[in-house]
Amino acid sequence: MTRLPPNASVATRLEDGKLCNPSAQRNTSDIVAMVQQIAPVQGRALEIASGTGQHVLALATALPDLEWHPSDIAHDRLKSIDAYTAGLANVQPARLLDATQTGWADAEDPFDLIYLGNLLHLIPQSAAQTVLSQAARALAPAGTVVVYGPFMRSGVLTSEGDAKFHFDLQAANPEIGYKDDVWVKDMLTESGLALSMVHNMPANNLSLIAQREPL
Numbered sequence: 001m002t003r004l005p006p007n008a009s010v011a012t013r014l015e016d017g018k019l020c021n022p023s024a025q026r027n028t029s030d031i032v033a034m035v036q037q038i039a040p041v042q043g044r045a046l047e048i049a050s051g052t053g054q055h056v057l058a059l060a061t062a063l064p065d066l067e068w069h070p071s072d073i074a075h076d077r078l079k080s081i082d083a084y085t086a087g088l089a090n091v092q093p094a095r096l097l098d099a100t101q102t103g104w105a106d107a108e109d110p111f112d113l114i115y116l117g118n119l120l121h122l123i124p125q126s127a128a129q130t131v132l133s134q135a136a137r138a139l140a141p142a143g144t145v146v147v148y149g150p151f152m153r154s155g156v157l158t159s160e161g162d163a164k165f166h167f168d169l170q171a172a173n174p175e176i177g178y179k180d181d182v183w184v185k186d187m188l189t190e191s192g193l194a195l196s197m198v199h200n201m202p203a204n205n206l207s208l209i210a211q212r213e214p215l
Contacts, residue, residue, distance in 0.1 A: 011052055011080075019052040019080040028058045030202050031148060035115060038144055038197065038209055039063055043112030047071060048099045048135065049119040053081030059115065060091045066113065071097035099134060100127035110140035117148040120184065121166075124175040129187055136191035142214035145193065148207045151181040159204050184208055 011019040039045070042065040047056050050070035060068045068091045070081045081094035097104060099116075100123060114135050120128045135145050150162055157163040157178065169177045185195050185208060193210035201207055 016083045017076075017079040018083045019076065021052050021054065024052055024054040027202060027205070028055055031055060031117065031207075032058050032062045034148075034199050034201065034207050035059060035113075035146060036062060038146065039066065040112045040142075040144070041065060043067070043140070043143075044069065044109065045113040045115065046108075046111045046138065048097065048114065048116045048131065049073075050081050050094060051077055051118070053077070053084035053094070055115075055117060056081060056091065057084040057088070060085060060088050064090050066090060068092065069111070070094045071099070073098045099131045102130055102134065105134040105138035108138050110143065111138055112140050112143045114139060114143070114145040115148070116146065119149065120147070120179045121150055121169060122176055125179065125183075128179055128184075132184065132187040133191045136188065136193050136210075136212070139193070139212040141212055143212045144196070144209060145188070145211075146207055146209050147184060147188070148201065149205055150178055150203075151184065151206050151208075152178045153180075154182055155180050162204060181206060181208065185210075 011021045014020050045066040046069045048071055050056050050072050053070065056068055056070040071094060072078055072081065073096065078094040078096060085091040116135060139145060157166055162178065166178045188195060188210040193212055196211045197209040199207035
């Protein structure tokens with residue numbers, strides 16, 4: 001398992017198996033507003049690394065005509081996701097998915113939307129490359145992938161907070177840390193997608209949005 005600094009993932013355990021991450025709570029409304037702008041009207045949506053389940057709860061509630069498929073690699077997260085989304089007819093049970101492993105996309109029916117949030121800075125670059133290439137492969141024709149999180153801008157850490165967090169990540173594990181936005185864009189286009197939009201998000205985050213060609 002990737003070593004992380006203590007401030008990289010802080011979740012409080014609530015009742016019924018739910019976990020609460022304060023940072024997820026803070027940015028949920030902005031993420032939902034952004035996804036609403038680019039999401040298809042209906043279809044299948046995959047969330048990679050769903051974490052506590054707070055985001056997929058909000059996304060599925062705001063986009064009820066999409067069938068959501070949350071996923072994570074941690075069993076306590078899967079339990080938390082299911083606790084949050086219990087009663088939502090458009091959310092499938094959370095599934096165990098290690099998106100850093102080659103080949104998972106070929107085992108899936110195509111998705112019309114894939115949302116990947118706050119993961120790439122927590123995994124090595126080689127693993128991030130696999131996640132992006134497999135996500136592209138898992139898209140249906142005209143499908144859209146959203147990659148959200150903190151990034152370097154053309155190799156530069158653009159705030160003191162980002163520089164400190166990146167330093168803390170690399171101190172815990174030299175293989176992880178912020179990825180460059182140019183590199184992520186290149187990985188998406190090399191995987192056969194067209195970069196369609198870049199959203200500036202609160203807290204100096206970005207949403208990189210790319211799309212597969214329609215048939």
